Amino acid sequence: MNNQTPRQERILKIFTxxxxxxxxxxxxxxxxxxxxVEKHLVEQHMVDCxxxxxxxMGLENPKNHEPYERLSQQLSLFIQREYAPPPKQQKQQIxxxxxxxxxxxxxxxxxxxxxxxxxxxxxxxxQQHLKNRPAFPLLPARAAxxxxxxxxxxxxxxxxxxxxxxxxxxxxxxxxxxxxxSLQRRVAALSAKDSALLKKKTxxxxxxxxxxxxxxRVALKAPQPPVAKDTxxxxxxxxxxxxxxxxxxxxxxxxxxxxxxxxxxxxxxATPPPVSGEEAMYRVAMQxxxxxxxxxxxxxxxxxxxxxxxxxxxxxxxxxLYRNKGQNGKARRLFKDVVKMDGNLKSQAQAELDNKN
Amino acid sequence: MHLLLNNLNDKELLLRIRKLQDREAAGVLLDRYSxxxxxxxxxxxGPEKSAEEAFPAxxxxxxTRLQSSYGKVSDTIYEMVQYYFHGGSKSxxxxxxxxxxxIQRLENRVDLAGNNPIEKDTIASRLEEGLNTLQPEERQLVxxxxxxxxxxxxxxxxxxxxxxxVRNHLRQIRKKLAAHLMDQHL
Numbered sequence: 404m405n406n407q408t409p410r411q412e413r414i415l416k417i418f419t420x421x422x423x424x425x426x427x428x429x430x431x432x433x434x435x436x437x438x439x440v441e442k443h444l445v446e447q448h449m450v451d452c453x454x455x456x457x458x459x460m461g462l463e464n465p466k467n468h469e470p471y472e473r474l475s476q477q478l479s480l481f482i483q484r485e486y487a488p489p490p491k492q493q494k495q496q497i498x499x500x501x502x503x504x505x506x507x508x509x510x511x512x513x514x515x516x517x518x519x520x521x522x523x524x525x526x527x528x529x530q531q532h533l534k535n536r537p538a539f540p541l542l543p544a545r546a547a548x549x550x551x552x553x554x555x556x557x558x559x560x561x562x563x564x565x566x567x568x569x570x571x572x573x574x575x576x577x578x579x580x581x582x583x584x585s586l587q588r589r590v591a592a593l594s595a596k597d598s599a600l601l602k603k604k605t606x607x608x609x610x611x612x613x614x615x616x617x618x619x620r621v622a623l624k625a626p627q628p629p630v631a632k633d634t635x636x637x638x639x640x641x642x643x644x645x646x647x648x649x650x651x652x653x654x655x656x657x658x659x660x661x662x663x664x665x666x667x668x669x670x671x672x673a674t675p676p677p678v679s680g681e682e683a684m685y686r687v688a689m690q691x692x693x694x695x696x697x698x699x700x701x702x703x704x705x706x707x708x709x710x711x712x713x714x715x716x717x718x719x720x721x722x723x724l725y726r727n728k729g730q731n732g733k734a735r736r737l738f739k740d741v742v743k744m745d746g747n748l749k750s751q752a753q754a755e756l757d758n759k760n
Numbered sequence: 761m762h763l764l765l766n767n768l769n770d771k772e773l774l775l776r777i778r779k780l781q782d783r784e785a786a787g788v789l790l791d792r793y794s795x796x797x798x799x800x801x802x803x804x805x806g807p808e809k810s811a812e813e814a815f816p817a818x819x820x821x822x823x824t825r826l827q828s829s830y831g832k833v834s835d836t837i838y839e840m841v842q843y844y845f846h847g848g849s850k851s852x853x854x855x856x857x858x859x860x861x862x863i864q865r866l867e868n869r870v871d872l873a874g875n876n877p878i879e880k881d882t883i884a885s886r887l888e889e890g891l892n893t894l895q896p897e898e899r900q901l902v903x904x905x906x907x908x909x910x911x912x913x914x915x916x917x918x919x920x921x922x923x924x925x926v927r928n929h930l931r932q933i934r935k936k937l938a939a940h941l942m943d944q945h946l
Contacts, residue, residue, distance in 0.1 A: 477811075
């Protein structure tokens with residue numbers, strides 16, 4: 404027996420739970436085929452378990468042994484059959500492959516078409532945007548370097564005895580961003596200038612050969628042909644103003660047959676007129692002001708601040724811009740400068756100062 | 761899955777039946793007790809209630825009962841057999857106890873003590889105190905059966921009674937002892 408264990412361990416067996424007898428133990432206990440330890444464990448359990456006790460009582464009759472084995476086996480099979488796990492539903496896993504294929508292919512076609520449409524549309528929109536890009540936002544930053552000063556002085560001194568088809572195009576201030584084909588126009592202007600210079604040289608040579616030196620002075624002051632007069636260049640008008648009335652008369656009386664003229668050698672051939680560039684900058688500043696770009700206009704005007712010709716106007720416009728910007732101190736100081744300069748804008752500046760005060 | 765469920769004890773299978781409505785777990789549990797069900801029902805089978813109709817009905821009722829059962833499975837099966845063969849449709853099936861009895865609590869505590877020597881010492885000392893409160897003949901019977909490992913037949917022979925009476929006596933002493941220990945807040 405298991406009496407070697409201490410009393411403390413054994414006393415716990417009073418309430419130690421023991422499992423019910425299995426098929427083998429039930430028959431072996433009934434037949435007396437158990438060891439003493441196993442038999443005592445079964446009896447410990449039987450004290451508390453009515454089911455095992457009545458099962459043993461039911462098997463005390465030997466007639467029940469055969470039906471017990473048969474019925475227990477049948478009941479076990481019945482329970483296993485009745486409570487078996489439900490078969491897996493394979494219908495859900497099997498899908499008609501044709502429908503799936505057609506659906507997937509339609510979806511893939513749809514997305515490919517959508518991708519192509521979206522991609523093409525975005526490329527088209529980008530191209531349209533680049534074509535119709537606004538010119539002015541880039542202008543102020545690069546206005547100074549993009550100004551192309553046309554050879555305005557050249558036509559004034561140009562010999563216009565050439566036939567009318569040799570007329571040079573009117574000088575226009577060109578910018579890179581003025582329009583799309585500005586570069587082409589610039590190239591065309593340069594080529595025209597070169598050709599005019601070449602023709603002028605040849606004309607000079609012919610004049611020197613044909614006209615005597617004594618009459619060269621007169622010829623220099625000879626009136627310019629009407630073609631040259633009609634050009635809208637300010638330099639040309641200036642030259643025309645400087646000429647004396649006698650000369651003007653001479654010019655009017657000058658026979659149109661005279662085909663060769665020579666311009667004065669003293670005219671500033673190579674010096675480009677700085678006036679037109681500064682004026683362009685001033686116009687750009689005014690345009691920026693009209694567009695509401697106050698800071699851009701101020702920067703543009705500051706570049707012109709050193710020029711004496713535009714100083715009064717520049718200071719006046721700067722004062723107005725500072726006033727609009729809310730910097731009244733700067734505006735007042737500039738208005739005072741304009742008043743001190745005693746120019747055309749003095750009264751307006753004084754009125755602004757009075758309004759301020 | 762069936763093999764895995766076979767390795768679970770009764771409590772775990774009952775938990776699966778209650779929580780997951782696991783029919784397979786119920787099948788494993790019923791198969792585990794089917795031989796006892798047959799052996800208990802065998803003397804009561806007759807022409808009125810044959811094996812062909814009694815066992816399927818019993819298993820169906822047991823499956824329903826196990827879904828709300830908390831106690832021992834053997835007690836539930838025995839109650840169901842008693843009800844089916846004796847009560848029938850005359851009296852309603854009694855509800856299972858909602859709280860475990862004093863014996864079940866004590867058995868759970870001893871089971872959970874496992875290899876914890878402090879807990880085991882505590883329970884053992886309380887059991888000794890409880891044994892001292894019993895009558896001398898009761899204490900002697902418990903000592904002979906549980907501590908000296910004498911069999912029921914030997915005890916019945918010594919007391920000139922049957923094994924059933926010795927078993928019933930031991931069962932009553934056990935209940936008394938458990939109730940006493942529960943009163944002592946063990």
